[in-house]
Amino acid sequence: MLSAASANAILFQPVELQAECNKGYVKVRQLGSNPTSIDSVVVGKDNVVKMKPGQQLHLVNQLYQYTLEFKVDPTGLHGGSKRPREPTLDDRDGHRESPNLKAAKQTDRVSVPVNHREATKTSEHVGHWNQGLKASMHDPQMQVYKDDLVVVIKDKYPKARYHWLVLPWQSISSLKALRDEHCGLLKHMQRVADQMIQKCPDVHSTHFRKGYHAIPSMSHVHLHVISQDFDSPCLKTKKHWNSFTTDYFIESHDIVQMLETNGRVTVKEGIIELLKQSLSCHMCHKELATVPSLKEHIKSHFPR
Ligand code: AMP
Ligand code: ZN
Numbered sequence: 506m507l508s509a510a511s512a513n514a515i516l517f518q519p520v521e522l523q524a525e526c527n528k529g530y531v532k533v534r535q536l537g538s539n540p541t542s543i544d545s546v547v548v549g550k551d552n553v554v555k556m557k558p559g560q561q562l563h564l565v566n567q568l569y570q571y572t573l574e575f576k577v578d579p580t581g582l583h584g585g586s587k588r589p590r591e592p593t594l595d596d597r598d599g600h601r602e603s604p605n606l607k608a609a610k611q612t613d614r615v616s617v618p619v620n621h622r623e624a625t626k627t628s629e630h631v632g633h634w635n636q637g638l639k640a641s642m643h644d645p646q647m648q649v650y651k652d653d654l655v656v657v658i659k660d661k662y663p664k665a666r667y668h669w670l671v672l673p674w675q676s677i678s679s680l681k682a683l684r685d686e687h688c689g690l691l692k693h694m695q696r697v698a699d700q701m702i703q704k705c706p707d708v709h710s711t712h713f714r715k716g717y718h719a720i721p722s723m724s725h726v727h728l729h730v731i732s733q734d735f736d737s738p739c740l741k742t743k744k745h746w747n748s749f750t751t752d753y754f755i756e757s758h759d760i761v762q763m764l765e766t767n768g769r770v771t772v773k774e775g776i777i778e779l780l781k782q783s784l785s786c787h788m789c790h791k792e793l794a795t796v797p798s799l800k801e802h803i804k805s806h807f808p809r
Contacts, residue, residue, distance in 0.1 A: 520548075529633035529724065530555045557678050558636060558724050637661070638725045642672045650701065654693050657701060660729070662739040664749060667705055667713070667732040671698050677726040680717060680760065680770040688764050691728075695757050698730040707732070711807065715757040718748055719772040728757055733787065734807035735800070743796060744780045750787040751779040 519539045523532040534553045535541040541548040548554045632640075641647040642656050649669060650657040660668040671694045677683065683691070698715045702708060712733045721727070731749060740746065747753060753776060763770050784799050785792045788806045793799035 529635040530557050532556075635722060635724045638670065638672060638723045638727055642674075642725070650697065652697070654690060655697055657697060657730075660731075663737050664740040664745055665732045665735045665737050666707070666711070667730070668737070669698075669701055669730045671701075671728040671730060672725055678724055679721060679726060680719075680772070683726065683760075683764055683770050685764050685768045688761055691757070691761050691764070694728045695761070698728055698757070701730055705732075714749075714754065716754045717757065717760055719753050719755055719776045729754070735787075735803060736807060736809075740800070741796065743784060746784060746796060746799065747780045747782050751782060752776070753779045 519535065519537050520541055521534040521536055523534070525532065532553050533541070533543060533548060533556050535548040535550050538550050543554050543556045638658075641658050641661060644658075647658040647661070648656055649659060653674075655671055655673050657669050657671050660670050673690055673694065675690065677687065695715060702713045702715075705711075705713075713730060714733060715728060715730050717726075717728060729749075735746070735749070752773075755772070760770055783792060784794070784796065786799065786802055786806070788803065791802060793802055
């Protein structure tokens with residue numbers, strides 16, 4: 506729920522917020538002409554912009570700031586599934602929802618008063634699967650390394666023999682929120698990833714890549730560190746495969762370079778189409794008809 510001030514404190518309402526709890530975002534509509542922005546994106550009068558957890562809503566020419574945060578519902582009654590489920594790339598695309606999510610769909614309308622001076626949370630609502638990394642990064646069972654800036658966790662649904670995620674403690678919702686001031690942090694994430702690789706017992710017999718999904722499904726910036734054997738029961742779909750073996754997987758140093766050059770990360774329009782591409786081996790480019798036949802084929806490149 507929104508932490509809104511009492512009704513008599515409401516002077517005027519610059520925005521209308523509509524929480525799409527099961528989709529993990531809030532729709533922000535600017536009602537008046539007072540400038541409203543989400544991070545650096547200007548909303549504009551009568552326009553609607555989606556706001557994701559960790560993003561900042563600036564009202565009235567940046568006079569008031571709110572950060573969006575969804576809270577996990579401990580009862581598990583409000584939306585989402587109680588049983589952990591891997592978020593699929595389909596979920597992200599919005600092409601398919603699980604029956605569970607459909608049944609639990611709910612929409613809340615809320616308004617924020619502008620004289621609520623403190624920086625407050627704009628929403629404290631039910632947990633959504635795309636918030637799962639935030640729980641995992643604080644879970645000692647999942648952590649394999651941490652320092653002042655970052656934590657490394659095991660990917661909960663690893664797509665290869667070794668698959669870690671490096672996350673900054675700093676709340677950065679996605680690649681879109683990155684700016685040139687984050688370059689140092691991203692370089693540190695890369696160094697930590699390299700250390701993980703060096704410590705891996707199979708470092709001399711396997712190859713690793715470090716990178717980001719162009720359009721991640723999970724909130725909170727995370728660097729994938731993944732061995733190239735793709736030998737895992739969790740790798741099940743064409744989308745899984747293509748997300749790690751096509752240009753949909755953007756090398757970490759390319760992201761840093763983009764930030765250094767342009768001050769932000771942009772991904773090519775239509776990049777999502779790469780996920781539909783036909784299956785081919787990332788080692789020898791042989792085309793395979795199905796994921797099981799591809800997985801069988803790549804065993805020859807990475808004998809145990
Ligand atoms: P993406 O957002 O597409 O870059 O990928 C998110 C990664 O997070 C996937 O490799 C998932 O297997 C992994 N994942 C999903 N949920 C969790 C979780 N709760 N804890 C740890 N890893 C997760
Ligand atoms: Zn091959």
